[in-house]
Amino acid sequence: MQFHSEVAPRTCVDIHTLEAVALAATRSAAVASYAWVGRYDQEAADAAATKAMREALAEAPGRGTVVIGEGEKDDAPMLFNGEIVGNGNGPDFDIAVDPLEGTSFCAKDLPGALATIAFGEPGTLWSPGPGFYMDKIVVPPQARDVIDLDDPPERTLVNVAKALGKKVSELRVVIMDKPRHKELITRVLQAGAAVQTPAGGDVGGSLAVLLPTLDVDLLLGVGGTPEGVMTAAAVGALGGGMLGRLAPQRAAEADAIRAAGMSLGRVYNCAELVSGDAFFVATGISGGSLLGRPRECAGMTTAESLLISRGEIRYITHTTFG
């Protein structure tokens, strides 16, 4: 599989080259922000991750467009929406980045902070415009055809349980522990399912749904739009199911979405959030069940990453010397 360049002479760069760039980018971001783990300085950690990821992406063969970064929400000066990355010698590609996903986990030295990126062919990554938040459902492949964002959670649980060959009481649902999810958590518990309620990090929560080794069955609730698009790259590559709908959390956000001519009611499926070939890469920053934290020892730095691409998950432990 190749991402093609539209410039003449037509060039092709093997997808593995872009995967290597993506891995270098998340690894650099993870190692840079690891220096800030447990230092209670979210901004410094975010800035270090973003700067390192941006420098690594400058080496990418081709011309990448940052379709979504965290720029607008976090007022970040780098890797903002529309920024062009890469050395220009190669294909066009789109990226969605979150150099430090789980900023507060990093600042407080809690598990779950990740450096993340998704690469897609040009025009394939959905742009949420001024929408910062979206309602999401993420399920494994077996349940991809039974989800509906308009269903009440009780019905979703029944349908997903059936598709997974389980009872509702055997389901475990990831829902971020946010005030907006109080009622949702109560209803899921009353329906008989168990919940896992991390303080944040719905990319990691969604990955856990997709990975057979981690004991969760679906993710529900409202999280960030950048995180939603990156999640969709991973979900789509593995054939899982995902639905999303903009869910503004403030009147100004809703107004901006309407002013941009976007629909507040529209439900996007995974193939609409990421509409072509794409891959997803993450590197661990603060450790946890998904990926360990970077380790430095005797002049060597080791980082743990995963790459999700076209039906496979690869775990990469990478050690650099010097």
Ligand SMILES: O=P(O)(O)OC[C@H]1O[C@](O)(COP(=O)(O)O)[C@@H](O)[C@@H]1O
């Ligand atoms: O904390 P909020 O404002 O509800 O936003 C939810 C989003 O924030 C996160 O928990 C953390 O994201 P950042 O560290 O990039 O801010 C995401 O996983 C989630 O989608």
Ligand SMILES: [Mn+2]
């Ligand atoms: Mn994030």
